Amino acid sequence: VSDFKEVGETIKKSKRVLLTSHENPDGDAIGSMLGLGLGLESLGKEVFLYNKDGVPSHLEFLPGSDRVRSALDSIPGVFDSTLIVDCTDVGRVGEGFQDELGSGRFGTSIIIDHHQTRKPSADLHLLVPDASATGEIVYFLLRCLSVELTKDVATNLFAAILSDTGSFQYSNTTPQALRVAAELVELGASPAEISQAIYENEPLRKIRLLALSIETLEVAEDGRIASLVVAKDMLDRTGASRADTEGFVNIPRSIKGVEVALVFRQEGDALWKVSLRSKGKVNVASLAENFGGGGHERAAGCTLSGELGDVKRRLYSKIKEALCWKA
Ligand SMILES: [Mn+2]
Numbered sequence: 001v002s003d004f005k006e007v008g009e010t011i012k013k014s015k016r017v018l019l020t021s022h023e024n025p026d027g028d029a030i031g032s033m034l035g036l037g038l039g040l041e042s043l044g045k046e047v048f049l050y051n052k053d054g055v056p057s058h059l060e061f062l063p064g065s066d067r068v069r070s071a072l073d074s075i076p077g078v079f080d081s082t083l084i085v086d087c088t089d090v091g092r093v094g095e096g097f098q099d100e101l102g103s104g105r106f107g108t109s110i111i112i113d114h115h116q117t118r119k120p121s122a123d124l125h126l127l128v129p130d131a132s133a134t135g136e137i138v139y140f141l142l143r144c145l146s147v148e149l150t151k152d153v154a155t156n157l158f159a160a161i162l163s164d165t166g167s168f169q170y171s172n173t174t175p176q177a178l179r180v181a182a183e184l185v186e187l188g189a190s191p192a193e194i195s196q197a198i199y200e201n202e203p204l205r206k207i208r209l210l211a212l213s214i215e216t217l218e219v220a221e222d223g224r225i226a227s228l229v230v231a232k233d234m235l236d237r238t239g240a241s242r243a244d245t246e247g248f249v250n251i252p253r254s255i256k257g258v259e260v261a262l263v264f265r266q267e268g269d270a271l272w273k274v275s276l277r278s279k280g281k282v283n284v285a286s287l288a289e290n291f292g293g294g295g296h297e298r299a300a301g302c303t304l305s306g307e308l309g310d311v312k313r314r315l316y317s318k319i320k321e322a323l324c325w326k327a
Contacts, residue, residue: 007126008144010108011040014080018106020050022087023094024243027163027198029086030055032112032134034064035156036085039138039147048075052094056243061197062159063152072097082106086134088117088127112137114164115296132177135160139180151188158189159198166250167195171280171298209240213248213263219255225319226252227262229308242267249275260284260319264308272311276300282322290318 011017019037021029030051037047054070055062069075082101084090088111090098098121101109109122114131131137135157142149149157161181165173168181185191209230216229230245245265253261260282263275274291276284277299284300291314293302304311 003124004126004141004144007110007112007124008141010081010110010124011045011083011141011145012043014045014107016046016048016077016079016107018048018050018075018079018082019085020082020087020093020097021085022092023052025051025053025056025059026086026246027059028133028135028160030059030065030068031062031156031158031160031163032085032138034062034068035135035153035160036083036112036138036142037067038064038150038153038156039142039145042147042150043145048079050075052097053243056246057203058198058201059159062156064156072100078105078107080107082109083112084109084122085112085138086114087111088113088115088120090121112141130174130176132172132174133161133164135164136177136180139184149184149187154184154187154189155194158184158191159194162191162194162198167199203240203244205238205240206244208238209234209244210248210251212238213245214251217252219252219258220316221320221323223255223257224259224323225262225316226255226258226260227264227312228252230263230265232266249277253277253279259323262315264311266308267303268305270307271303271305272308273303274301274311274315276302282319287315287318287322291315 017040019033021033037049041047049068050072051068055065055068110124111122112126112134114128114134116129128137139157158181161177165177212234213228213230219226228248249261249263259279261277265273267273276288278284283297285295285297288294288300288302291302291304295301
């Protein structure tokens with residue numbers, strides 16, 4: 001469903017608006033939330049920003065990020081509408097949010113996202129699967145609302161699109177994504193400054209964690225599958241956090257001949273969060289769905305319980321099946 005008009009009308013009528021996105025947020029989640037929030041403020045809306053996990057340090061440079069609160073209790077009152085960006089499943093906003101959503105405090109709930117869903121979970125939905133990022137949808141939504149896009153809004157939306165297209169490298173880098181990005185640069189977004197802030201600002205602990213994780217590099221199926229492991233003790237040894245594993249999966253993916261790349265991140269003694277990436281031959285979203293996860297064709301995730309060797313076997317056998325159909 002992509003009804004800009006109905007969503008736009010609901011937003012126009014709202015005075016007090018809560019914006020949120022998924023837990024463990026990425027550049028698109030934060031950038032599109034901040035861009036939309038700042039844009040709506042220029043329309044005179046009272047805007048509140050919430051993310052369960054706050055803003056990751058590499059995104060703290062984004063204008064407005066200091067206003068994101070990580071405790072819902074610290075934001076008082078009732079909202080006319082609640083905008084949930086970059087997140088089709090209200091459950092991913094964080095524990096308890098979905099239950100509270102029906103309490104009447106949050107007004108009309110609106111999901112704005114570029115992912116497909118079979119099971120919409122809000123009152124209204126603005127879903128544009130052709131969009132490269134939620135930031136791209138927000139750009140058009142703000143235009144529909146006649147918001148004048150400031151440099152701060154442009155910076156946030158550019159960061160959102162930059163993140164979700166992998167710096168304009170992934171298959172979702174459409175002509176429209178590039179046109180919107182060009183427009184945002186014209187409005188004052190600086191590609192060089194934004195890229196440097198996001199990609200050349202890693203905490204040392206993250207690189208130390210990567211060094212340990214790279215030791216676990218493993219290839220299988222004639223080099224068509226490659227994986228890394230991030231075990232809990234590696235986090236302890238380096239002082240790194242789970243969020244520091246962001247982007248690790250690009251290392252096995254970058255290897256010549258690899259079709260599917262994985263990172264196994266230990267969440268509990270026998271609990272593994274798996275990130276999957278595909279170069280295009282295997283649809284990793286449907287693969288992840290076998291294990292209760294999901295995502296995009298080329299980027300997906302799931303969580304499996306069991307001993308690592310067993311978890312790998314179960315996943316690899318599904319990947320092998322998928323690879324069998326492709327030369
Ligand atoms: Mn996104």
